[in-house]
Amino acid sequence: MGDQLIIRRAGADDADGVAGLAGELAQSFPFSRTRFQAAYPALLADDGACLLVAVHASEHLGYLLGFRHLTFYANGPVAWVEEVLVRRQERSRGIGRELMSAFEQWAAAQDCALIALATRRAAPFYRALGYEESAVYFRKVLKEQLSE
Numbered sequence: 835m836g837d838q839l840i841i842r843r844a845g846a847d848d849a850d851g852v853a854g855l856a857g858e859l860a861q862s863f864p865f866s867r868t869r870f871q872a873a874y875p876a877l878l879a880d881d882g883a884c885l886l887v888a889v890h891a892s893e894h895l896g897y898l899l900g901f902r903h904l905t906f907y908a909n910g911p912v913a914w915v916e917e918v919l920v921r922r923q924e925r926s927r928g929i930g931r932e933l934m935s936a937f938e939q940w941a942a943a944q945d946c947a948l949i950a951l952a953t954r955r956a957a958p959f960y961r962a963l964g965y966e967e968s969a970v971y972f973r974k975v976l977k978e979q980l981s982e
């Protein structure tokens with residue numbers, strides 16, 4: 835890559851870039867641009883949310899959305915990775931690792947005791963980054979969503 839890859843917190847101007855990537859990640863629910871537009875500024879304004887983008891030559895190559903929340907079991911905050919995606923053609927170049935590393939720094943600065951996440955497709959990626967399998971993930975879908 836000629837220009838340098840930059841990993842940084844997302845701002846309002848990154849909305850289109852992140853929307854393009856988030857649409858690629860969507861599996862369980864069809865991606866809704868309308869709902870994205872509503873959620874995006876709310877996430878940027880949320881102190882407990884961390885939205886990171888990987889940008890190269892003003893192209894958005896990846897993003898990570900994570901959260902911090904308080905717990906009793908860890909005697910304080912823990913962090914969760916909710917979504918992470920690197921554009922298909924850009925995978926296996928270390929971008930996912932850099933996004934996770936930036937999130938780890940954010941979580942540590944937020945005094946989080948651990949970082950957790952659920953994954954169906956990327957277990958080898960997290961193992962390569964030093965994450966350990968620790969629990970089974972259950973869910974109950976509350977809202978069936980139709981495409982818009």
Ligand SMILES: CC(C)(COP(=O)(O)OP(=O)(O)OC[C@H]1O[C@@H](n2cnc3c(N)ncnc32)[C@H](O)[C@@H]1OP(=O)(O)O)[C@@H](O)C(=O)NCCC(=O)NCCS
Pocket residue numbers: 859916917918919920921924925926927928929930931932952953954955956958959960962963
């Ligand atoms: C998972 C994902 C974010 C990884 O991003 P990436 O930029 O390709 O990952 P990196 O190049 O930084 O890889 C980091 C390490 O993980 C390993 N790794 C990544 N994907 C892997 C895979 N599918 N199988 C085995 N190892 C993998 C790499 O070999 C690398 O290890 P190394 O540094 O020891 O060589 C990317 O593949 C992706 O967007 N997948 C689709 C969306 C997804 O599944 N997201 C996770 C949902 S929870």
